[in-house]
Amino acid sequence: MKPVNVGLLGLGTVGAGTVNLLANNAKEIGRRAGRVVRITHAAVQNLDKPRECPTDGITLTTDPFAVVNDPDIDVVLELIGGEDDAYKLVMAAIEQGKHVVTANKHLIALHGNEIFAAADKHDVVVTFEAAVAGGIPIIKAIREGLAANHIEWLAGIINGTGNFILSQMKFEGADFAEALAEAQALGYAEADPTFDVDGIDAAHKLAILGSIAFGIPLSFDRIYTQGIRGIHADDIAYAEEMGYRIKHLGIARRNDGSIELRVHPTLVSEKALLANVEGEKNAVMVYGDAVGPTVYYGAGAGAGPTASAVVADLIDTVRMMSVDPTGRVPHLAFQPDQITDTPILGNEGFFCGHYFRVQVADEPGVMSRITGLLAQHEISIEAILQKDPETAGDDALIIIVTKPVIEGQVMKFFDSLDDLPETRPGLVHMRVAQFED
Amino acid sequence: MKPVNVGLLGLGTVGAGTVNLLANNAKEIGRRAGRVVRITHAAVQNLDKPRECPTDGITLTTDPFAVVNDPDIDVVLELIGGEDDAYKLVMAAIEQGKHVVTANKHLIALHGNEIFAAADKHDVVVTFEAAVAGGIPIIKAIREGLAANHIEWLAGIINGTGNFILSQMKFEGADFAEALAEAQALGYAEADPTFDVDGIDAAHKLAILGSIAFGIPLSFDRIYTQGIRGIHADDIAYAEEMGYRIKHLGIARRNDGSIELRVHPTLVSEKALLANVEGEKNAVMVYGDAVGPTVYYGAGAGAGPTASAVVADLIDTVRMMSVDPTGRVPHLAFQPDQITDTPILGNEGFFCGHYFRVQVADEPGVMSRITGLLAQHEISIEAILQKDPETAGDDALIIIVTKPVIEGQVMKFFDSLDDLPETRPGLVHMRVAQFED
Numbered sequence: 001m002k003p004v005n006v007g008l009l010g011l012g013t014v015g016a017g018t019v020n021l022l023a024n025n026a027k028e029i030g031r032r033a034g035r036v037v038r039i040t041h042a043a044v045q046n047l048d049k050p051r052e053c054p055t056d057g058i059t060l061t062t063d064p065f066a067v068v069n070d071p072d073i074d075v076v077l078e079l080i081g082g083e084d085d086a087y088k089l090v091m092a093a094i095e096q097g098k099h100v101v102t103a104n105k106h107l108i109a110l111h112g113n114e115i116f117a118a119a120d121k122h123d124v125v126v127t128f129e130a131a132v133a134g135g136i137p138i139i140k141a142i143r144e145g146l147a148a149n150h151i152e153w154l155a156g157i158i159n160g161t162g163n164f165i166l167s168q169m170k171f172e173g174a175d176f177a178e179a180l181a182e183a184q185a186l187g188y189a190e191a192d193p194t195f196d197v198d199g200i201d202a203a204h205k206l207a208i209l210g211s212i213a214f215g216i217p218l219s220f221d222r223i224y225t226q227g228i229r230g231i232h233a234d235d236i237a238y239a240e241e242m243g244y245r246i247k248h249l250g251i252a253r254r255n256d257g258s259i260e261l262r263v264h265p266t267l268v269s270e271k272a273l274l275a276n277v278e279g280e281k282n283a284v285m286v287y288g289d290a291v292g293p294t295v296y297y298g299a300g301a302g303a304g305p306t307a308s309a310v311v312a313d314l315i316d317t318v319r320m321m322s323v324d325p326t327g328r329v330p331h332l333a334f335q336p337d338q339i340t341d342t343p344i345l346g347n348e349g350f351f352c353g354h355y356f357r358v359q360v361a362d363e364p365g366v367m368s369r370i371t372g373l374l375a376q377h378e379i380s381i382e383a384i385l386q387k388d389p390e391t392a393g394d395d396a397l398i399i400i401v402t403k404p405v406i407e408g409q410v411m412k413f414f415d416s417l418d419d420l421p422e423t424r425p426g427l428v429h430m431r432v433a434q435f436e437d
Numbered sequence: 438m439k440p441v442n443v444g445l446l447g448l449g450t451v452g453a454g455t456v457n458l459l460a461n462n463a464k465e466i467g468r469r470a471g472r473v474v475r476i477t478h479a480a481v482q483n484l485d486k487p488r489e490c491p492t493d494g495i496t497l498t499t500d501p502f503a504v505v506n507d508p509d510i511d512v513v514l515e516l517i518g519g520e521d522d523a524y525k526l527v528m529a530a531i532e533q534g535k536h537v538v539t540a541n542k543h544l545i546a547l548h549g550n551e552i553f554a555a556a557d558k559h560d561v562v563v564t565f566e567a568a569v570a571g572g573i574p575i576i577k578a579i580r581e582g583l584a585a586n587h588i589e590w591l592a593g594i595i596n597g598t599g600n601f602i603l604s605q606m607k608f609e610g611a612d613f614a615e616a617l618a619e620a621q622a623l624g625y626a627e628a629d630p631t632f633d634v635d636g637i638d639a640a641h642k643l644a645i646l647g648s649i650a651f652g653i654p655l656s657f658d659r660i661y662t663q664g665i666r667g668i669h670a671d672d673i674a675y676a677e678e679m680g681y682r683i684k685h686l687g688i689a690r691r692n693d694g695s696i697e698l699r700v701h702p703t704l705v706s707e708k709a710l711l712a713n714v715e716g717e718k719n720a721v722m723v724y725g726d727a728v729g730p731t732v733y734y735g736a737g738a739g740a741g742p743t744a745s746a747v748v749a750d751l752i753d754t755v756r757m758m759s760v761d762p763t764g765r766v767p768h769l770a771f772q773p774d775q776i777t778d779t780p781i782l783g784n785e786g787f788f789c790g791h792y793f794r795v796q797v798a799d800e801p802g803v804m805s806r807i808t809g810l811l812a813q814h815e816i817s818i819e820a821i822l823q824k825d826p827e828t829a830g831d832d833a834l835i836i837i838v839t840k841p842v843i844e845g846q847v848m849k850f851f852d853s854l855d856d857l858p859e860t861r862p863g864l865v866h867m868r869v870a871q872f873e874d
Contacts, residue, residue, distance in 0.1 A: 021727050025587050031652055032584050116768040123762050129582075135728035137582025143770040145566075145574025147469050148748030150462050155872055214779065215468055215771035222781040234826075235794060235865060238836045242820040244792075244869065251870065258780040260787060267792050267838065267869040273734065274872060276713065283732075285872055290458050291572035291745040293873055294735035295720075297710065298728060308727040311585030320765060325560050328757060331553040333580040334652035342651065343695040344659040350697060355681075355704050357672060383679040389671075399675045401704065428672060432681065432704040433688065435592055435711060435722055436730055 003036040004318050007073035007098075009064045009089055010080035011044045014103055014130075016052035017303030018077065018310050023054065031338035032330070033315045035322070039077075041067045052303075068093045075317055077310060078102040087111050090126065094118045099321070101313040103130035103306055109204035109220040112211070125320065127313035132205045133158055133282040135305030136298040137312065142212050142286060149288025151213040153253035155266075156284030157277050158205040160300035161189045161196035162228050162248040164280040166236070170245070171278075175233050188280050188301075198227035199248070199263040206250035209284070210261050213252055219261060226264035239267050245275040281437070348408035353382060353432030355401050358417065359424040362388070362396040366422045370398060373420075377413040379405050382432075395424060401432055440473040441755050444510035444535075446501045446526055447517035448481045451540055451567075453489035454740030455514065455747050460491065462748075468775035469767070470752045472759070476514075478504045489740075505530045512754055514747060515539040524548050527563065531555045536758070538750040540567035540743055546641035546657040549648070562757065564750035569642045570595055570719040572742030573735040574749065579649050579723060586725025588650040590690035593721030594714050595642040597737035598626045598633035599665050599685040601717040603673070607682070608715075612670050625717050625738075635664035636685070636700040643687035646721070647698050650689055656698060663701040676704050682712040718874070785845035790819060790869030792838050793851075798859040799825070799833040806857060807835060814850040816842050819869075832861060838869055 008015055019039055022029065030036060042055070043064035061067060068076055068089055076093040078100055080086055086107045093100050094115070102108065108115070108128050119126045129139045133156065142151070157163050161183055168179035180197065183189035195201040207220040228248050239246050244267040253260040268275045273295050277283040282300030287293050299305035319327045332339060360366050367386065374381060380403040387397040402410070410429075417423055445452055456476055459466065467473060479492070480501035498504060505513055505526055513530040515537055517523055523544045530537050531552070539545065545552070545565050556563045566576045570593065579588070594600050598620055605616035617634065620626035632638040644657040665685050676683050681704040690697040705712045710732050714720040719737030724730050736742035756764045769776060797803050804823065811818060817840040824834040839847070847866075854860055 017727075021585055025585060025726070028587050029585060112769070116773070119768065120773050125765060126768060135725075136731055137578050140577060140582045141574050143766055144753065145577045145749055146745065147752045147770070148458055148462060148466060148745050150465050155870065211776075212770035215769065215776055216779050217776055218769075219781055224784045224787075230865065231867075232865070235792075235867070238794065238822055238824070239792065241822060242836075242838055244838070246867065249870070255782055255786070258782040258786070260782045262784065262787065265867045267790070267867055268872065271874075272872055273710075273713070273874050276710070287873075288572075288745060289462070290454075290741040290748075292736045292742060294573055294733070295874075296578075296731070296733060298731035304727040305729060308583065308585050308725060311727075312582055315584045316581065328562060329580055331556065331563060332549070332652065332655075333584070333649035336553070336557050339648075339652055339654055342653050344656055345692055345695040345697045347661045347699065349692070349695070350661075350699065353704070355672075355676065357675065385675055385678060387675070399679075401679055401681070428667065428669070430668075430672070430683065430702045430704060433592065433686070435705065435709055436724075437710050437732075 003038050004074050004321065005040045005072050006037060006075045006077060006314065007067035007070060008039050008042040008077045008079065009067060011042050011051060013052065013303045014306045015042070015079040017307035018079065019053040021304070021307040021311055029311065029315065031334045033318055034335045035318055037314060037318055041070060041073060043067045064089050065092060069096060073098060075099045075101065075314060077314070078104060081106070083107060083110060090115055091118060094122050094124055094126070097122055097124060099124045099317045100126040101310055101317060102126065102128050103310055105131035105201070105204040105208065109207040109218055112218040125317060127317060128208070129313045130306045130309035132208050133284055134298065134300040134302065135308040136282060136284065136296045136300070137309070138284050138296050139212060141296055142209070146286060146288045146291060149290045152287045152289060153251070154209055154213055154284060154286040155249050155251045155274065156209065157247055157274060157282050158250050158284065158300065159196055159202040159248060160280035160282055161193065162202065163277065164188050165228060166246060166248060167278040169231070169233050170236050173233055176229060176231060197229055199225040202248065202250045202263045206252060206261055206263055209250065210252040210259065214254065214259055216259060222261060224262040224264070228265055231265055243270050244268060245270050247274060348411060350407040351404055353402050353404050354410050355430045355432055357397060357399045357428040359392055359395050359397055359426060361422040362394055363422055367398065369420060370417065373413055373416050377409050379409060379413055440475050441511050441758065442477045442509050443474060443512045443514060443751065444504035444507060445476050445479040445514045445516065446504060448479050448488060450489065450740045451743045451747070452479070452516040454744035455516065456490040458744040458748055466748065466752065468771045470755055471772040472755055474751060474755055478507060478510060480504045501526050502529060505535070506533060510535060512536045512538065512751065514751070515541060518543070520544060520547060527552055528555060531559050531561055531563070534559055534561060536561045536754045537563040538747055538754060539563065539565050540747055542568040542638065542641040542645065546644040546655055549655040562754060564754060565645070566750045567743045567746035569645050570721055571735065571737040571739065572745040573719060573721065573733045574746070575721050575733050576649060578733055579646070583723060583725045583728060586727045589724045589726060590688070591646055591650055591721060591723040592686050592688045592711065593646065594684055594711060594719050595687050595721065595737065596633055596639040596685060597717035597719055598630065599639065600714065601625050602634070602665060603683060603685060604715040606670050607673050610670055613666060613668060634666055636662040639685065639687045639700045643689060643698055643700055646687065647689040647696065651691065651696055653696060659698065661699040661701070665702055668702055680707050681705060682707050684711060785848060787844040788841055790839050790841050791847050792867045792869055794834060794836045794865040795854065796829055796832050796834055796861040796863060799831055800859055803859045804835065807854065810850055810853050814846050816846060816850055
């Protein structure tokens, strides 16, 4: 099948991330999409600037309209950001009959109504998954996954910079200015942090979420918006004393005959899932009448997560361009001829920590013999407990958590543990796993 | 456009939930899908049994093959569950050129490879979002939302019954048998709980997740599977003492040249997001190379959540049946002519709790005057703190969290608070919200 030619506008962090992702995962993406997608042209501001990605095979130009107007380009990726130029370019691409993928929340929140009307008129699609909550497929979840629901409300941590600052204030007791400076030093906040800390960026995203949840026009200028500049470390401490965490949330909710759209610092119970989303992460909670509460969590910004969403939109667009069944989403995600029968590992090969509880005769030296056996099998201890509950009579219970190790070694250790005269039958064994949030 | 005729196999809890959802949200679904979807036929076991849903306009029959073979039926919903009959019916539907939506994890895990091969041959699709994690759109997230990623691993709480039992054991100190009995009394567990508590149901779901994450054939019989019968309340307590929670997880992970597929009780750090998923809820964490960690959380079972996924699949299928652009996913989720300009509520109409911190002259009776003003404005107090920090000199800080109230009342209260002679300038005000997890 003919490859799809993509024109890229902007080769900054997200643009380069997108080029890198398409290159690094070309095989995997091809196995899924069943069609080759290639970036043939890219518009940049300065041809001589060093790039964060390879540009072999990509024609670079400083004229973005040349990319938009090139008849060989099927899809335009708008990754320059900002409002005015992006608007003109996206509208020009639409008028040329090209599909558009954009990560630009500012553009969609302010001009989405006109852009989508033009796209419908010219029979093209404009996708914008990357505009909200970075790599989390939240637009897809609401627009398609929850399409059967009457959405009652949604609430989200949709500005990673603001959440990072609040987490720093909470964990370090830092005041706002210190936490902001740290966010800037780490590259999470811009030199001019206005959009992030005054809630404007979150309001852009909430405008989009509110529209797709409730079927209303994009209404950025009607969102009640309050940022996080006014939050003191003291308030975070007082809130915590009363069982709350302070999160900067975007909230959209139906009322009788009206809709609430609001962005503001919010106290939430420390037990709520949203209260425990820390650092630069994003999370959106969506409540549908049939499904109840659902939550979507992940990275809200950064080159990789944003590129993940941009390329997912690109794959969706390419699929939609095929009228034949081979363009459909494959049943098992990969094209039928690309399903590979990779070997499945047996449990002796699992690498993880292990928990075990063993009952032993409470005799001198028994702990030393058990830890000696562990050492002999090159198994390191993470934590150890000894208990003498009444149910064990004169015996003791020894509970050990090991560091990660190949399970085969643990099985051999269990055999030798079983051979100790002090060991009672009935060893309890479970695995331990770490999952980086 | 011609309505899509749907034939339903099975009118039990999930089948009735699907009929109810299509009826209750007909308008909303129509605004999104742009096409009328109607259930015209349903196969049931007993024509005389009372139904949990209206059946007006639905032709009932006891012969499911009559539904599958009816030339007027475009899409078959297989909601009878089980293995043998479901397999025959789904294969017959496919051979008749009908698309299929199923919630049957058992069927897909064991026979998906043959079913999808037949579907590809007959140019139809078989969708199965409801088969894994109920209403959470996890299949869509992995298959489409993360399609640009090389998935490294995934780990999930994918059996709500098992998670409910472990939560009961943790919170109530119940032993396994007691917690199972409670799950049965509440309808979360079947009379024969084998599939849930021995990990078979989770392994069915993990087989599906592993395939779509890694592009391997469905491999149910090669999953290492261990259930939760062997877990003692003691182990839960000992694990907690060492900073862990015990969760029953399905884990799929790439290794060098092989793949791990395993279902077993697992100790996870008490700080991990998965550790804090309680009760009958499900959550799946997916780690992609570009996006990093993402989490999807929601109801894993029940009529509403399962119907939410079944109807989402149905809408996807209907969209795919349209070759014309009107069948596409609309930009703002709803068809362009169905976007309604619902009024946006101003902040004086917000209904929520309020946090405020006010500095006051520390004089006798000041607290009484403030709480008196709250009472006068019909605002109830949820929590109250008084602080005398050095920074406030001879003044005191009063921090109050109110119960939910219309914001207009709070604004009037602030005005009258401002009029008190003891009140210093610089009131801090934030909102409080509750989100049911």
